[in-house]
Amino acid sequence: MKENIFVTKSLMPPFEAYVEEIKDLWDSCMLTNMGEKHQRLQGELETFLKVPSLELVVNGHFALELALESLEKKSKENTNGQVITSPFTFISTTNAIVRSGFTPVFCDVNPVDFTIDVTKIESLITEDTVAILPIHVYGNVCDVEKIQSIGKKYDIPVIYDAAHSFGVEVDGRGIGSFGDISCFSFHATKVFHTVEGGAVCVNDPIYLDKIQALRNFGYYQAEGVQEIGGNGKMNEFSAAMGLCNLKYMDEVTKKRKKVYECYESLLKNKGFRLNPTQDKVKRNYAYFPLIVEAGDAKRELIFRALQEEGIFTRKYFYPLPQKLDVYKGKYLGETPVAQRLSESVLCLPLYPDLSLDDVERMCGIILNTK
Ligand SMILES: *Cc1c(COP(=O)(O)O)cnc(C)c1O
Numbered sequence: 001m002k003e004n005i006f007v008t009k010s011l012m013p014p015f016e017a018y019v020e021e022i023k024d025l026w027d028s029c030m031l032t033n034m035g036e037k038h039q040r041l042q043g044e045l046e047t048f049l050k051v052p053s054l055e056l057v058v059n060g061h062f063a064l065e066l067a068l069e070s071l072e073k074k075s076k077e078n079t080n081g082q083v084i085t086s087p088f089t090f091i092s093t094t095n096a097i098v099r100s101g102f103t104p105v106f107c108d109v110n111p112v113d114f115t116i117d118v119t120k121i122e123s124l125i126t127e128d129t130v131a132i133l134p135i136h137v138y139g140n141v142c143d144v145e146k147i148q149s150i151g152k153k154y155d156i157p158v159i160y161d162a163a164h165s166f167g168v169e170v171d172g173r174g175i176g177s178f179g180d181i182s183c184f185s186f187h188a189t190k191v192f193h194t195v196e197g198g199a200v201c202v203n204d205p206i207y208l209d210k211i212q213a214l215r216n217f218g219y220y221q222a223e224g225v226q227e228i229g230g231n232g233k234m235n236e237f238s239a240a241m242g243l244c245n246l247k248y249m250d251e252v253t254k255k256r257k258k259v260y261e262c263y264e265s266l267l268k269n270k271g272f273r274l275n276p277t278q279d280k281v282k283r284n285y286a287y288f289p290l291i292v293e294a295g296d297a298k299r300e301l302i303f304r305a306l307q308e309e310g311i312f313t314r315k316y317f318y319p320l321p322q323k324l325d326v327y328k329g330k331y332l333g334e335t336p337v338a339q340r341l342s343e344s345v346l347c348l349p350l351y352p353d354l355s356l357d358d359v360e361r362m363c364g365i366i367l368n369t370k
Contacts, residue, residue: 004310005358009351010188011252013244021240030236037239041194044246049167050174051182051201055211056234060163060185060198064096064133066232067159067181067200070210071130079103081130086116087320088338089135093161094321102130106322106333113140113276114289114341121150124333132158136165136175138287139191141278144170144178151180157204159183166192167249169282176201181211186242191256191286192249194242197234255352256285262356263288263348266363288348289316290366296343298369303346305369311349311362318342 025031032038038056046054057063068083080103085093088109097104105124110117116134132151134142142160151158160178162168163185168175176182181204186197202208210227213220218229268274273291277283292299299315306313320335320342321327348362 002310004312005349005354005362006312007314007347007349008189009353011191011193011245011248011352013241013248017244017247018240021244022237025236025240032233032235034233035236035239037236037243038234041234041239041242041246044243045199048246048249049176049184049201050169050172051176051203053202053205053208054176055200055202055208055215056194056239057198057200057215057232058234059196060183060187060190061092061096062230062232063183063185063198063200064093064159064161065100066211066214067183067207068096068100068102068131068133069214070181070207071157079128082126082128083131083133084121084124084129085133086135086137086338087322087333087335088114088317088341089137089161090163090317091321091324092163093133093135094327097133098327103128104321104331104333105129106331106335106338108333108335108337109137109341111337111341113278114138115140115142116147117337118143118146118150121147122154125150125154125156129154129156132156133161134158135161135163136168138275138289139165139168139284140275141165141168141170141175141281148178157181162201163190163198164286165284166190166286167253167282167284171280172282177203180204181207186238191252191284192242192245194234194238194245197238197242252352253284256350258356259350259352259354259359260285260288262359263350263363266360267366270367285350287316288350290346290348291341292344292346294344299344299346302366302369305365306362309361309365311365313349314347315342316345316347318345 083102158179160182162182165175182201184199186194214229215232218225218227
Protein backbone atom coordinates (compact mmCIF):
# COMPACT_ATOMS: atom_id res chain seq x y z
CA MET A 1 0.00 0.00 0.00
CA LYS A 2 1.44 3.34 -1.06
CA GLU A 3 1.33 6.25 1.36
CA ASN A 4 -1.06 9.08 0.69
CA ILE A 5 0.43 12.18 -0.89
CA PHE A 6 -0.96 15.54 0.14
CA VAL A 7 -0.57 18.83 -1.68
CA THR A 8 1.98 19.97 0.88
CA LYS A 9 3.86 18.73 3.92
CA SER A 10 5.11 20.96 6.72
CA LEU A 11 8.83 21.49 6.94
CA MET A 12 10.20 19.98 10.18
CA PRO A 13 13.63 21.00 11.48
CA PRO A 14 15.66 18.28 13.25
CA PHE A 15 13.87 17.54 16.54
CA GLU A 16 17.06 18.01 18.57
CA ALA A 17 17.68 21.40 17.01
CA TYR A 18 14.26 22.63 18.06
CA VAL A 19 14.62 21.25 21.59
CA GLU A 20 18.01 22.92 21.85
CA GLU A 21 16.52 26.22 20.67
CA ILE A 22 13.67 26.24 23.20
CA LYS A 23 15.72 24.97 26.17
CA ASP A 24 16.54 28.39 27.60
CA LEU A 25 12.85 29.30 27.74
CA TRP A 26 12.70 27.08 30.84
CA ASP A 27 15.30 29.36 32.47
CA SER A 28 13.98 32.72 31.30
CA CYS A 29 10.26 31.92 31.55
CA MET A 30 9.78 34.67 28.97
CA LEU A 31 7.38 33.03 26.58
CA THR A 32 6.04 35.95 24.57
CA ASN A 33 5.78 39.77 24.37
CA MET A 34 8.56 40.34 21.86
CA GLY A 35 11.14 38.21 23.65
CA GLU A 36 14.70 37.34 22.71
CA LYS A 37 13.79 34.79 20.00
CA HIS A 38 11.21 37.11 18.53
CA GLN A 39 13.84 39.83 18.20
CA ARG A 40 16.44 37.49 16.76
CA LEU A 41 14.03 36.09 14.18
CA GLN A 42 12.92 39.59 13.22
CA GLY A 43 16.53 40.60 12.53
CA GLU A 44 17.39 37.40 10.67
CA LEU A 45 14.29 37.70 8.49
CA GLU A 46 14.95 41.33 7.65
CA THR A 47 18.35 40.23 6.34
CA PHE A 48 17.13 37.08 4.60
CA LEU A 49 14.15 38.76 2.95
CA LYS A 50 16.10 41.95 2.16
CA VAL A 51 13.47 44.25 3.64
CA PRO A 52 14.04 47.49 5.56
CA SER A 53 11.66 46.73 8.42
CA LEU A 54 9.64 43.69 9.39
CA GLU A 55 7.17 43.11 12.23
CA LEU A 56 6.32 39.57 13.32
CA VAL A 57 2.70 38.69 13.96
CA VAL A 58 0.49 35.72 14.83
CA ASN A 59 -0.47 34.85 11.26
CA GLY A 60 -0.58 36.09 7.70
CA HIS A 61 -4.24 36.98 7.89
CA PHE A 62 -3.68 39.25 10.88
CA ALA A 63 -0.76 40.82 9.00
CA LEU A 64 -3.19 41.85 6.24
CA GLU A 65 -5.72 43.22 8.73
CA LEU A 66 -3.01 45.20 10.52
CA ALA A 67 -1.78 46.68 7.26
CA LEU A 68 -5.31 47.69 6.25
CA GLU A 69 -6.18 49.09 9.68
CA SER A 70 -3.08 51.26 9.65
CA LEU A 71 -4.36 53.24 6.65
CA GLU A 72 -5.20 56.84 7.48
CA LYS A 73 -8.07 57.43 5.08
CA LYS A 74 -10.36 54.89 6.65
CA SER A 75 -13.37 56.20 4.78
CA LYS A 76 -14.72 59.21 3.03
CA GLU A 77 -18.14 60.57 3.95
CA ASN A 78 -20.78 57.91 4.44
CA THR A 79 -18.91 55.22 2.56
CA ASN A 80 -16.52 52.47 3.36
CA GLY A 81 -13.22 53.05 1.67
CA GLN A 82 -12.68 50.83 -1.36
CA VAL A 83 -9.74 48.50 -1.77
CA ILE A 84 -8.89 47.34 -5.29
CA THR A 85 -7.78 43.71 -5.23
CA SER A 86 -7.99 40.57 -7.32
CA PRO A 87 -10.18 37.60 -6.42
CA PHE A 88 -7.79 34.85 -7.58
CA THR A 89 -6.30 34.27 -4.13
CA PHE A 90 -6.89 32.52 -0.84
CA ILE A 91 -10.10 33.80 0.78
CA SER A 92 -8.06 35.45 3.56
CA THR A 93 -7.25 38.42 1.29
CA THR A 94 -10.90 39.35 0.70
CA ASN A 95 -11.92 38.56 4.27
CA ALA A 96 -9.19 40.86 5.63
CA ILE A 97 -10.47 43.75 3.51
CA VAL A 98 -14.07 43.28 4.63
CA ARG A 99 -13.19 42.62 8.29
CA SER A 100 -11.15 45.83 8.35
CA GLY A 101 -14.25 47.77 7.34
CA PHE A 102 -13.45 48.29 3.67
CA THR A 103 -15.22 47.38 0.46
CA PRO A 104 -13.34 45.13 -1.94
CA VAL A 105 -13.44 46.10 -5.61
CA PHE A 106 -12.43 43.15 -7.74
CA CYS A 107 -10.00 43.69 -10.57
CA ASP A 108 -9.39 40.84 -13.01
CA VAL A 109 -6.05 39.04 -13.29
CA ASN A 110 -3.89 38.64 -16.38
CA PRO A 111 -3.91 35.19 -17.97
CA VAL A 112 -0.13 34.91 -18.13
CA ASP A 113 1.00 35.00 -14.50
CA PHE A 114 -2.42 35.22 -12.75
CA THR A 115 -1.56 38.43 -10.86
CA ILE A 116 -3.68 41.61 -11.01
CA ASP A 117 -4.21 42.94 -14.56
CA VAL A 118 -2.50 46.32 -14.34
CA THR A 119 -4.28 47.60 -17.45
CA LYS A 120 -7.58 47.37 -15.58
CA ILE A 121 -6.70 49.03 -12.27
CA GLU A 122 -7.08 52.70 -13.20
CA SER A 123 -10.65 52.40 -14.46
CA LEU A 124 -11.63 51.06 -11.01
CA ILE A 125 -10.18 53.97 -9.04
CA THR A 126 -12.75 56.29 -7.47
CA GLU A 127 -12.87 59.04 -4.84
CA ASP A 128 -13.29 56.30 -2.26
CA THR A 129 -10.30 54.15 -3.19
CA VAL A 130 -8.05 53.90 -0.14
CA ALA A 131 -5.63 51.17 -1.23
CA ILE A 132 -4.58 48.73 -3.93
CA LEU A 133 -4.00 45.21 -2.59
CA PRO A 134 -2.44 42.92 -5.21
CA ILE A 135 -1.33 39.33 -4.58
CA HIS A 136 1.92 37.72 -5.72
CA VAL A 137 -0.06 34.58 -6.42
CA TYR A 138 1.95 31.29 -6.44
CA GLY A 139 5.01 33.46 -5.83
CA ASN A 140 4.61 35.08 -9.27
CA VAL A 141 5.64 38.70 -9.05
CA CYS A 142 3.01 41.35 -9.83
CA ASP A 143 3.92 44.14 -12.23
CA VAL A 144 5.38 46.05 -9.29
CA GLU A 145 6.68 48.96 -11.35
CA LYS A 146 3.37 49.70 -13.02
CA ILE A 147 1.48 49.31 -9.75
CA GLN A 148 3.88 51.68 -8.03
CA SER A 149 3.40 54.30 -10.72
CA ILE A 150 -0.40 54.02 -10.46
CA GLY A 151 -0.21 54.32 -6.67
CA LYS A 152 1.97 57.39 -7.00
CA LYS A 153 -0.16 59.03 -9.68
CA TYR A 154 -3.35 58.81 -7.59
CA ASP A 155 -1.67 58.98 -4.17
CA ILE A 156 -3.07 55.59 -3.14
CA PRO A 157 -1.05 53.26 -0.89
CA VAL A 158 -0.16 49.79 -2.13
CA ILE A 159 -0.30 46.76 0.18
CA TYR A 160 0.97 43.45 -1.18
CA ASP A 161 -0.28 40.05 -0.10
CA ALA A 162 3.10 38.32 -0.32
CA ALA A 163 1.93 35.16 1.49
CA HIS A 164 3.11 32.95 -1.38
CA SER A 165 6.36 34.67 -2.08
CA PHE A 166 8.75 34.02 0.80
CA GLY A 167 12.31 34.39 -0.48
CA VAL A 168 11.34 35.65 -3.94
CA GLU A 169 13.59 38.37 -5.33
CA VAL A 170 13.39 40.68 -8.31
CA ASP A 171 16.76 41.63 -9.71
CA GLY A 172 18.29 41.03 -6.28
CA ARG A 173 15.64 43.00 -4.45
CA GLY A 174 13.48 41.34 -1.77
CA ILE A 175 9.84 40.93 -2.78
CA GLY A 176 8.70 42.26 0.61
CA SER A 177 10.35 45.60 -0.04
CA PHE A 178 7.81 46.55 -2.71
CA GLY A 179 4.70 48.59 -1.96
CA ASP A 180 4.05 50.70 1.11
CA ILE A 181 3.48 47.49 3.06
CA SER A 182 3.95 43.79 2.20
CA CYS A 183 2.49 40.91 4.21
CA PHE A 184 3.89 37.39 4.56
CA SER A 185 2.33 34.23 5.98
CA PHE A 186 4.42 31.77 7.98
CA HIS A 187 1.68 29.17 8.24
CA ALA A 188 2.72 25.53 8.61
CA THR A 189 1.83 24.82 4.98
CA LYS A 190 3.88 27.64 3.53
CA VAL A 191 7.45 27.49 2.16
CA PHE A 192 8.83 28.87 5.43
CA HIS A 193 6.85 28.59 8.66
CA THR A 194 6.68 29.34 12.37
CA VAL A 195 3.76 26.85 12.86
CA GLU A 196 1.36 29.82 12.75
CA GLY A 197 2.81 33.23 12.03
CA GLY A 198 3.32 36.04 9.63
CA ALA A 199 5.03 39.35 9.09
CA VAL A 200 4.24 42.87 8.03
CA CYS A 201 7.03 44.56 6.08
CA VAL A 202 6.60 48.27 6.60
CA ASN A 203 8.37 50.01 3.75
CA ASP A 204 6.88 53.43 4.39
CA PRO A 205 7.80 54.29 8.00
CA ILE A 206 4.68 56.44 8.46
CA TYR A 207 2.77 53.22 9.15
CA LEU A 208 5.23 51.65 11.57
CA ASP A 209 4.15 53.06 14.97
CA LYS A 210 0.51 52.41 14.29
CA ILE A 211 1.10 48.83 13.15
CA GLN A 212 3.21 48.11 16.23
CA ALA A 213 0.52 49.60 18.46
CA LEU A 214 -2.34 47.75 16.75
CA ARG A 215 -0.45 44.49 17.26
CA ASN A 216 -0.29 45.10 21.01
CA PHE A 217 -3.75 46.26 22.16
CA GLY A 218 -3.09 49.81 20.96
CA TYR A 219 -0.15 50.61 23.26
CA TYR A 220 2.35 53.18 22.06
CA GLN A 221 5.39 52.40 24.22
CA ALA A 222 4.42 53.32 27.79
CA GLU A 223 2.21 56.21 26.79
CA GLY A 224 -1.00 54.31 27.05
CA VAL A 225 -3.57 53.06 24.63
CA GLN A 226 -4.24 55.24 21.60
CA GLU A 227 -5.65 52.73 19.13
CA ILE A 228 -8.25 50.01 19.39
CA GLY A 229 -5.62 47.36 18.89
CA GLY A 230 -5.79 43.60 19.12
CA ASN A 231 -3.24 40.98 20.13
CA GLY A 232 -1.06 39.88 17.26
CA LYS A 233 2.24 39.10 18.97
CA MET A 234 4.25 36.07 17.87
CA ASN A 235 5.20 33.83 20.82
CA GLU A 236 8.69 32.47 21.54
CA PHE A 237 7.92 28.87 20.57
CA SER A 238 6.85 30.01 17.11
CA ALA A 239 9.87 32.28 16.80
CA ALA A 240 12.09 29.33 17.80
CA MET A 241 10.55 27.23 15.01
CA GLY A 242 11.27 30.05 12.59
CA LEU A 243 14.90 30.33 13.72
CA CYS A 244 15.36 26.58 13.17
CA ASN A 245 13.59 26.49 9.79
CA LEU A 246 15.33 29.54 8.39
CA LYS A 247 18.65 27.66 8.42
CA TYR A 248 17.27 25.26 5.82
CA MET A 249 15.76 27.67 3.33
CA ASP A 250 18.48 27.44 0.69
CA GLU A 251 18.35 23.65 0.79
CA VAL A 252 14.55 23.73 0.74
CA THR A 253 14.50 25.93 -2.36
CA LYS A 254 16.97 23.65 -4.16
CA LYS A 255 14.86 20.58 -3.41
CA ARG A 256 11.65 22.32 -4.41
CA LYS A 257 13.28 23.40 -7.66
CA LYS A 258 14.12 19.78 -8.52
CA VAL A 259 10.54 18.65 -7.94
CA TYR A 260 9.14 21.63 -9.82
CA GLU A 261 11.39 21.11 -12.81
CA CYS A 262 10.57 17.41 -12.90
CA TYR A 263 6.84 18.22 -13.16
CA GLU A 264 7.62 20.88 -15.74
CA SER A 265 9.63 18.57 -17.99
CA LEU A 266 6.96 15.87 -17.88
CA LEU A 267 3.93 18.12 -18.35
CA LYS A 268 5.05 20.82 -20.76
CA ASN A 269 3.63 20.79 -24.30
CA LYS A 270 1.03 18.23 -23.24
CA GLY A 271 -2.05 20.44 -23.59
CA PHE A 272 -1.76 22.12 -20.21
CA ARG A 273 -0.75 25.63 -19.34
CA LEU A 274 1.98 25.85 -16.72
CA ASN A 275 3.19 28.56 -14.39
CA PRO A 276 5.37 31.02 -16.35
CA THR A 277 9.00 31.90 -15.69
CA GLN A 278 9.52 35.60 -15.07
CA ASP A 279 12.49 37.68 -16.14
CA LYS A 280 15.04 38.56 -13.42
CA VAL A 281 12.97 36.79 -10.76
CA LYS A 282 14.53 34.44 -8.20
CA ARG A 283 11.64 32.13 -7.46
CA ASN A 284 10.71 29.99 -4.46
CA TYR A 285 8.91 27.09 -6.21
CA ALA A 286 6.08 27.31 -3.70
CA TYR A 287 3.33 25.84 -5.90
CA PHE A 288 2.88 23.88 -9.10
CA PRO A 289 -0.42 25.06 -10.60
CA LEU A 290 -1.58 23.04 -13.58
CA ILE A 291 -4.03 24.89 -15.83
CA VAL A 292 -6.29 22.33 -17.44
CA GLU A 293 -7.25 24.33 -20.52
CA ALA A 294 -10.05 21.89 -21.34
CA GLY A 295 -11.86 23.22 -18.28
CA ASP A 296 -13.76 22.09 -15.22
CA ALA A 297 -14.94 18.65 -16.38
CA LYS A 298 -11.45 17.49 -17.35
CA ARG A 299 -10.00 18.98 -14.19
CA GLU A 300 -12.49 16.99 -12.15
CA LEU A 301 -11.46 13.78 -13.93
CA ILE A 302 -7.78 14.39 -13.13
CA PHE A 303 -8.59 15.39 -9.56
CA ARG A 304 -10.51 12.13 -9.04
CA ALA A 305 -8.04 9.90 -10.85
CA LEU A 306 -5.28 11.15 -8.55
CA GLN A 307 -7.48 10.88 -5.49
CA GLU A 308 -8.19 7.24 -6.25
CA GLU A 309 -4.46 6.66 -5.96
CA GLY A 310 -4.30 8.48 -2.61
CA ILE A 311 -2.98 11.70 -4.12
CA PHE A 312 -4.68 14.85 -2.88
CA THR A 313 -4.42 17.92 -5.11
CA ARG A 314 -6.15 21.24 -4.42
CA LYS A 315 -8.31 23.48 -6.56
CA TYR A 316 -6.46 26.62 -5.58
CA PHE A 317 -8.35 28.97 -6.01
CA TYR A 318 -11.89 27.75 -6.44
CA PRO A 319 -14.50 29.04 -5.92
CA LEU A 320 -13.74 32.75 -6.21
CA PRO A 321 -14.94 34.92 -3.31
CA GLN A 322 -17.70 36.49 -5.44
CA LYS A 323 -19.23 33.02 -5.77
CA LEU A 324 -19.47 32.38 -2.04
CA ASP A 325 -22.81 32.91 -0.31
CA VAL A 326 -21.33 35.45 2.10
CA TYR A 327 -20.12 37.68 -0.74
CA LYS A 328 -22.48 36.87 -3.61
CA GLY A 329 -23.83 39.96 -5.36
CA LYS A 330 -22.31 42.34 -2.80
CA TYR A 331 -19.25 43.71 -4.50
CA LEU A 332 -18.31 45.21 -7.83
CA GLY A 333 -16.05 43.78 -10.45
CA GLU A 334 -16.35 41.44 -13.42
CA THR A 335 -13.41 39.04 -13.48
CA PRO A 336 -13.85 36.55 -16.36
CA VAL A 337 -10.15 35.63 -16.57
CA ALA A 338 -10.01 34.81 -12.87
CA GLN A 339 -13.26 32.88 -13.18
CA ARG A 340 -11.92 30.76 -16.03
CA LEU A 341 -8.69 30.09 -14.13
CA SER A 342 -10.52 29.07 -11.00
CA GLU A 343 -12.45 26.52 -13.06
CA SER A 344 -9.34 25.04 -14.62
CA VAL A 345 -6.54 25.11 -12.05
CA LEU A 346 -5.23 22.24 -10.00
CA CYS A 347 -2.29 22.63 -7.62
CA LEU A 348 -0.15 19.50 -7.58
CA PRO A 349 1.71 18.19 -4.53
CA LEU A 350 4.97 20.02 -3.99
CA TYR A 351 7.29 19.87 -0.99
CA PRO A 352 11.05 19.43 -0.57
CA ASP A 353 11.12 15.69 0.07
CA LEU A 354 8.59 14.64 -2.55
CA SER A 355 10.32 11.92 -4.54
CA LEU A 356 10.82 12.27 -8.27
CA ASP A 357 9.44 8.74 -8.67
CA ASP A 358 6.18 9.95 -7.15
CA VAL A 359 6.21 12.99 -9.45
CA GLU A 360 6.60 10.66 -12.43
CA ARG A 361 3.80 8.44 -11.19
CA MET A 362 1.48 11.44 -10.73
CA CYS A 363 2.29 12.82 -14.17
CA GLY A 364 1.58 9.37 -15.65
CA ILE A 365 -1.89 9.43 -14.08
CA ILE A 366 -2.51 12.99 -15.29
CA LEU A 367 -1.40 12.25 -18.85
CA ASN A 368 -3.45 9.05 -18.99
CA THR A 369 -6.67 10.80 -17.97
CA LYS A 370 -8.68 11.30 -21.13
C1 LIG B 1 -1.91 31.61 3.59
C2 LIG B 1 -2.44 32.86 2.99
C3 LIG B 1 -2.94 33.92 3.77
C4 LIG B 1 -3.20 33.81 5.24
O1 LIG B 1 -2.10 33.46 5.98
P1 LIG B 1 -2.27 32.67 7.38
O2 LIG B 1 -0.90 32.69 7.93
O3 LIG B 1 -2.77 31.31 7.07
O4 LIG B 1 -3.23 33.45 8.21
C5 LIG B 1 -3.28 35.09 3.12
N1 LIG B 1 -3.20 35.22 1.79
C6 LIG B 1 -2.76 34.22 1.00
C7 LIG B 1 -2.66 34.43 -0.46
C8 LIG B 1 -2.38 33.00 1.58
O5 LIG B 1 -1.98 31.99 0.79
